[in-house]
Amino acid sequence: xxxxxxxxxxxxAQEGEFITINCSYSVGISALHWLQQHPGGGIVSLFMxxxxxxxxxxxxxxxxxQEKHSSLHITASHPRDSAVYICAVxxxxxxxxxxxxxxxxxxxxx
Amino acid sequence: NAGVTxxxxxxxxxxxxxxxxxxxQDMNHEYMYWxxxxxxMGLRLIHYSVGEGTTAKGEVPDGYNVSRLxxxxxxxxxxxxxxxxxxxxxxxxVRRLGSTDTQYFGPGTRLTVL
Numbered sequence: 001x002x003x004x005x006x007x008x009x010x011x012x013a014q015e016g017e018f019i020t021i022n023c024s025y026s027v028g029i030s031a032l033h034w035l036q037q038h039p040g041g042g043i044v045s046l047f048m049x050x051x052x053x054x055x056x057x058x059x060x061x062x063x064x065x066q067e068k069h070s071s072l073h074i075t076a077s078h079p080r081d082s083a084v085y086i087c088a089v090x091x092x093x094x095x096x097x098x099x100x101x102x103x104x105x106x107x108x109x110x
Numbered sequence: 111n112a113g114v115t116x117x118x119x120x121x122x123x124x125x126x127x128x129x130x131x132x133x134x135q136d137m138n139h140e141y142m143y144w145x146x147x148x149x150x151m152g153l154r155l156i157h158y159s160v161g162e163g164t165t166a167k168g169e170v171p172d173g174y175n176v177s178r179l180x181x182x183x184x185x186x187x188x189x190x191x192x193x194x195x196x197x198x199x200x201x202x203x204v205r206r207l208g209s210t211d212t213q214y215f216g217p218g219t220r221l222t223v224l
Contacts, residue, residue, distance in 0.1 A: 030209040043215040096160055100152035
């Protein structure tokens with residue numbers, strides 16, 4: 001069973017394109033996280049969302065709690081955005097555990 | 111402030127050997143987690159701890175043991191390694207304020223079991 005589903009699995013874009021990565025979840029949550037994993041493996045936290053929208057530089061994350069869906073947008077994509085983007089959730093039904101999507105592998109071509 | 115560190119970064123074991131992976135954090139976080147990451151699968155929780163002296167099983171605990179004797183350290187042990195435990199292991203510590211979490215991941219340990 002997959003509590004967190006991401007789409008697409010793989011994404012290739014030209015530099016400058018607007019990119020959207022989607023995350024759907026099936027459990028009740030208190031927050032959703034977007035993480036970035038660069039080639040070489042390190043994982044960093046980008047956003048934590050419990051409602052609405054957050055923006056950091058060229059990255060925008062939105063969440064619709066009623067529809068159990070979140071999107072991560074990248075505006076004016078750049079080759080350095082190439083990474084795996086991972087969605088994770090935690091909530092009252094998950095206790096102290098986080099559930100992770102399998103990730104979206106993004107490649108931005110110059 | 112080193113954040114979350116993991117030791118070692120790489121290791122090759124033979125089937126049946128044992129080893130311990132060390133995770134250390136200097137942020138005074140209560141919550142620490144051990145995950146494994148395999149190709150095509152999301153991060154899967156092995157064990158976690160909600161404070162010094164406490165541990166709990168996650169999704170895939172079989173073949174692993176953990177200890178949290180000190181708040182800053184979370185150890186993951188493999189008593190008798192198997193090829194199925196070949197994976198990349200990540201430790202994470204979490205700052206929790208109410209329902210707000212911030213996750214900090216270590217750099218990972220790449221383990222190969224022959």
